[in-house]
Amino acid sequence: MLLKPLDIPVIILATAITVIIGLKAFDRETNSLNVVVRGPDKTWIFPLEAEERVSVAGSIGETMVEIRKGHAAIVSSPCNGQTCVAAGKINKNGQWAACLPNRVFILVEGAADADGIDAASW
Amino acid sequence: MALMQPPGKTLLEKVSLLGGLCFFLSTLEYMIPKPLPFIRLGLANFPILLALDILPFNYFTLLAALKIAGQALISGTLFSYVFLFSLSGTAFSSLLMYALCKCLGKKRISLVGVSASGAMAFNAVTLIMAYYFVFGKSIRYAAAPILALGIVTGTLLGFLCEYFVKHSKWYSNPDAHIINEDVNVSLAIHALKSHAMNARERFCIKHFSSSDLAIAGLCMIPALLFNQDTYMRLIQFLFFFFIALLSGKKINPLITLSIMLTIVFFNLLVPYGELLYSIGPLKITSGALLSGLRRAVTLEGLFMLSRSCIRSDLAFPGAFGKLAGESLRVFSRLAEAKNFFTRKNWIESLDGLLSGYTQDVSREIKTESEKKHSLSGRIILALVAILAWVPLIIGECL
Numbered sequence: 001m002l003l004k005p006l007d008i009p010v011i012i013l014a015t016a017i018t019v020i021i022g023l024k025a026f027d028r029e030t031n032s033l034n035v036v037v038r039g040p041d042k043t044w045i046f047p048l049e050a051e052e053r054v055s056v057a058g059s060i061g062e063t064m065v066e067i068r069k070g071h072a073a074i075v076s077s078p079c080n081g082q083t084c085v086a087a088g089k090i091n092k093n094g095q096w097a098a099c100l101p102n103r104v105f106i107l108v109e110g111a112a113d114a115d116g117i118d119a120a121s122w
Numbered sequence: 123m124a125l126m127q128p129p130g131k132t133l134l135e136k137v138s139l140l141g142g143l144c145f146f147l148s149t150l151e152y153m154i155p156k157p158l159p160f161i162r163l164g165l166a167n168f169p170i171l172l173a174l175d176i177l178p179f180n181y182f183t184l185l186a187a188l189k190i191a192g193q194a195l196i197s198g199t200l201f202s203y204v205f206l207f208s209l210s211g212t213a214f215s216s217l218l219m220y221a222l223c224k225c226l227g228k229k230r231i232s233l234v235g236v237s238a239s240g241a242m243a244f245n246a247v248t249l250i251m252a253y254y255f256v257f258g259k260s261i262r263y264a265a266a267p268i269l270a271l272g273i274v275t276g277t278l279l280g281f282l283c284e285y286f287v288k289h290s291k292w293y294s295n296p297d298a299h300i301i302n303e304d305v306n307v308s309l310a311i312h313a314l315k316s317h318a319m320n321a322r323e324r325f326c327i328k329h330f331s332s333s334d335l336a337i338a339g340l341c342m343i344p345a346l347l348f349n350q351d352t353y354m355r356l357i358q359f360l361f362f363f364f365i366a367l368l369s370g371k372k373i374n375p376l377i378t379l380s381i382m383l384t385i386v387f388f389n390l391l392v393p394y395g396e397l398l399y400s401i402g403p404l405k406i407t408s409g410a411l412l413s414g415l416r417r418a419v420t421l422e423g424l425f426m427l428s429r430s431c432i433r434s435d436l437a438f439p440g441a442f443g444k445l446a447g448e449s450l451r452v453f454s455r456l457a458e459a460k461n462f463f464t465r466k467n468w469i470e471s472l473d474g475l476l477s478g479y480t481q482d483v484s485r486e487i488k489t490e491s492e493k494k495h496s497l498s499g500r501i502i503l504a505l506v507a508i509l510a511w512v513p514l515i516i517g518e519c520l
Contacts, residue, residue, distance in 0.1 A: 003234060004228070017269070
């Protein structure tokens with residue numbers, strides 16, 4: 001007999017670790033959220049944990065979007081009301097902000113369900 | 123003879139014999155095409171597993187170091203990330219296997235369990251390195267298949283080792299057969315002679331010494347790594363690919379391309395930057411594409427550079443160099459006898475080679491010196507090194 005008592009447990013443990021890593025890799029909850037920035041002509045996608053500033057050319061000028069420390073926000077825009085800037089930071093799946101006059105839209109998206117609302121309403 | 127020699131020397135000879143076997147199995151492994159350069163079947167761990175019971179810790183770590191150095195020389199990866207992966211993976215897995223074997227004992231765990239854990243450890247460390255140097259976060263998608271492959275190959279290798287240990291006459295009394303003394307480092311060049319060289323390889327042997335080549339390679343590495351411009355790095359990769367071909371190294375462009383595409387693909391899995399195209403759920407973004415391309419050309423550029431500049435007759439300095447030289451000589455003898463192996467009697471074949479090594483008396487292989495070089499060779503190498511810096515300088519000026 002080639003095998004010894006601890007061989008099988010060691011192989012099972014290694015296999016279990018591999019399966020857990022495999023499941024985690026495709027697990028919806030652990031996949032990170034992305035920020036989608038849409039302008040009239042172009043779209044950008046960044047992980048929410050990125051550190052980026054994107055200047056988006058809109059219909060009436062440049063809108064500045066900042067992604068920093070796990071949040072995204074419109075930090076400046078040429079619109080009159082500045083409600084898009086006042087909307088502040090977003091970081092939850094499904095949250096969005098938009099500068100409608102300049103046709104710029106930012107959205108946090110990911111595979112995870114937003115706040116588990118769907119499950120609760122069932 | 124063996125029994126009259128001091129124990130330390132006998133052990134050193136065992137190390138060089140098993141080291142030679144490591145080199146031989148590394149070469150076999152190198153011939154098997156793989157989708158990623160750092161994926162290993164682990165064939166070269168066979169001697170490491172055999173050594174667990176016959177070598178004390180100091181000599182065991184020496185063997186692990188020999189395996190790392192030999193793999194780097196034979197596959198020409200000393201100057202690439204692949205060497206870092208091999209170094210960290212082998213160091214960690216070897217220590218873990220030794221600890222498991224000694225702490226749990228042979229009654230509780232066999233080489234099957236030890237080998238499976240070693241493969242798991244090697245792949246885990248390699249994946250961590252790949253996370254930092256090649257793929258970034260998207261490595262998580264490749265992690266499970268790589269680990270699973272490692273468990274399968276590690277377990278199979280463990281069975282193979284156990285079977286060999288049970289049936290090998292050499293293993294039952296390894297002290298009875300040892301190799302001769304009178305070691306010459308430069309005998310390593312014999313490894314070069316053991317395969318038919320093409321005209322370009324002969325030209326390189328004639329004009330460039332292995333140490334000059336290695337120095338030229340060292341001078342070119344910063345040119346690639348300090349280059350911040352991805353497109354200029356691409357040019358440098360093409361340049362290194364070209365000189366690897368010129369130096370007569372066998373390079374399969376399809377494998378190189380498939381490795382690079384795999385790296386780019388995994389980088390695309392984490393979108394970053396402007397959206398260029400969408401292919402189903404896969405979003406191709408400019409930042410991820412550039413990052414993937416940059417990592418792919420860096421990894422393969424270093425690989426090509428290393429293949430061009432590292433020759434297997436490069437001698438490491440000091441006592442370790444002597445040992446590596448002797449292992450390379452064992453390797454060349456094994457390589458010459460490779461047709462002797464058959465699937466049916468592989469244990470007898472290997473036993474015969476390990477035992478029969480004692481009778482090997484081809485000691486007089488004094489080489490064309492490792493120091494051989496020509497002035498024209500040095501001028502060529504200097505020009506090549508300067509050319510490698512040109513894309514970096516252009517990139518900085520633009």
